[in-house]
Amino acid sequence: MLIEAYDLEVETVPCEPGAEEFAAIVRLQTDISPVLPYLNRTLRGAVYIANAPTLTWKKGGRNIAFWPYKIAIGHLEDRAEAEKVARGLVDLVNRTWERREEIEPDHEMRRRPGPMDVYKLLPRTNCRACGQPTCFIFASKLVLGHVKLDDCPPLQEARYREQREELADLLPEDMPAIGRPE
Ligand code: SF4
Known part of the structure; x- marks a missing residue:
């Protein structure tokens, strides 16, 4: 298992008056950069920047960014949703890492069009x-x-x-x- 434990930080972000929105950071004690090329292969629409390294991805209307020691999540409704989404992403990283021998890593960077x-x-x-x-x-x-x-x-x-x-x-x-x- 690549991620065995994590801390979750949830905060509100300024948005439209009357609308409340949350963002979360999943803090990790493990460097997850080795899994990013495998996620780059398996996650549709992911944008991978190898020299950062970081991989950004959009799922269910949320922006997600994987960094070596953290995962950032945007557009969350509340803390309960943040906990659920964070758990799902940690599972995704761990599942992908466990399957890495079946997946050909993709080191190609996807450029965003200008x-x-x-x-x-x-x-x-x-x-x-x-x-x-x-x-x-x-x-x-x-x-x-x-x-x-x-x-x-x-x-x-x-x-x-x-x-x-x-x-x-x-x-x-x-x-x-x-x-x-x-
Ligand atoms: S201004 Fe350009 S982009 Fe906007 S609707 Fe007209 S053609 Fe489309």
Whole structure:
């Protein structure tokens, strides 16, 4: 077993007035960096940065980041949920580590596309139907995971089908968000 014990820190994070949201840190006494290439192989949509090392992943609308001595979890409803999700992630790490002989580790880093990679595939009309002032700002928010492809109405039109498919490949729905939407 890679993780035998952990401490859980749960705190509230500032968000919309009236809405309460929690974030948690699972503090570990064990360096879990050896399991990250195995998680990189098995977790769909994970973004692995080998030289940090860190692996970020999105599950059930929550952003999760695995670090050598901690696991960070965002978008939690309360402490009870934090405890349940933390237990599940610790089990996931331990199960993956126990199965490591059956899994080929993946050391490849997955690069997040840049705003220009995404912008080139948008309609580029600056029509503002997405609520953003320009297509480039929309592209910048797409790569951070703060808006979705469905938020651009023209992109749903048949004439943009190919671009939309390319964008969907570049930006899987389960790619973790970075930071918080403004
Ligand atoms: S709705 Fe689409 S085309 Fe219009 S500004 Fe937004 S990203 Fe650009």
